[in-house]
Amino acid sequence: MILTVFTPIYNRADFLNDIYKSLKEQTVKDFEWLIVDDGSSDNCENVLSDIVSKHNDSFSIRFYKKPNGGKHTAINIGVREAEGELFLILDSDDSLPPNSISTIIHEYKDISKDNSICGVSGLMAHHDGTLIGSGYPVNGLIASSLDLRYKYNVTGDLIEVFKTKVLREYPFPEIQGERFCPEALVWNRIARKYKLKCFNEVVYYRDYLDGGLTDNIIKIRMKSPIASMMCYSELNKLKIPFKQKLKAAINYWRFRFCLNTRHNLSYISFIWIWVIPFSYLMHINDLKTIKRND
Numbered sequence: 001m002i003l004t005v006f007t008p009i010y011n012r013a014d015f016l017n018d019i020y021k022s023l024k025e026q027t028v029k030d031f032e033w034l035i036v037d038d039g040s041s042d043n044c045e046n047v048l049s050d051i052v053s054k055h056n057d058s059f060s061i062r063f064y065k066k067p068n069g070g071k072h073t074a075i076n077i078g079v080r081e082a083e084g085e086l087f088l089i090l091d092s093d094d095s096l097p098p099n100s101i102s103t104i105i106h107e108y109k110d111i112s113k114d115n116s117i118c119g120v121s122g123l124m125a126h127h128d129g130t131l132i133g134s135g136y137p138v139n140g141l142i143a144s145s146l147d148l149r150y151k152y153n154v155t156g157d158l159i160e161v162f163k164t165k166v167l168r169e170y171p172f173p174e175i176q177g178e179r180f181c182p183e184a185l186v187w188n189r190i191a192r193k194y195k196l197k198c199f200n201e202v203v204y205y206r207d208y209l210d211g212g213l214t215d216n217i218i219k220i221r222m223k224s225p226i227a228s229m230m231c232y233s234e235l236n237k238l239k240i241p242f243k244q245k246l247k248a249a250i251n252y253w254r255f256r257f258c259l260n261t262r263h264n265l266s267y268i269s270f271i272w273i274w275v276i277p278f279s280y281l282m283h284i285n286d287l288k289t290i291k292r293n294d
Helices: 013-024 044-054 071-081 100-109 145-150 164-169 183-191 217-223 225-236 242-256 270-293
Strands: 003-009 031-038 060-066 086-089 117-125 158-163 195-205
Touching: 003 013, 003 071, 003 100, 013 031, 013 044, 031 044, 031 071, 044 060, 060 071, 071 086, 071 164, 086 100, 086 164, 100 117, 100 195, 145 158, 145 183, 145 195, 158 164, 158 195, 164 183, 183 225, 217 225, 217 270, 225 242, 242 270
Parallel strands: 003 031, 003 086, 031 060, 117 195
Antiparallel strands: 086 158, 117 158
């Protein structure tokens, strides 16, 4: 099997039939749909059971349920259980255009045996067709995700489809008491060793809904400061432009103020200690914003 389409869900029952519809409309069916329910309290399980009972298409559907631990813990289970060579994360409120899987498999074929390339990366758009971000400067570009951002100045969300065996090399850290880990932490670790093949075709539809991770990202990061600090600490140490190192240092200390323990902390160089006043001001502003919105 070429591809695992993986959907982590948490209280998103209303969107499952839309995802299923977009998968049934795929022009190529050499994939499985793997779902991990991260402890939902709505009727996700009932909706999925209904979908499975009526399913008569050629792709398989598998479903797992686990206690709530955060999207990253669901991804770890998905990667472990996946049967596809490639692993595509399809979030519960998103969908795929009909030619998505066909395009991904086509782009993957010529790099499938290249051990220096970890997968393929295409473009995202809103459901109305509006492109998200800048796109790639050259179709077929081979580059790490870090070079895409900091060398080629590619902006906006991208859809990365990784080789499953590569994701198994880089599981998400699971920190006791935290239910969020930035995907960038793992994607950046992968980028130190591997590159992606990039193509300028839309293979993923996304809209940013109220109440999702993107909408509440600061509050979510404040509740998971260790993982957030780990991400910014590692980013700060990479060979990236000074401006990005500065932002990473400020954000590192910004979320350090949310932590009341020294539990196995990631550190950044003491030369960045001068940014602490700026970080503290951002932390105070975060607290005020959250209080105002609650």
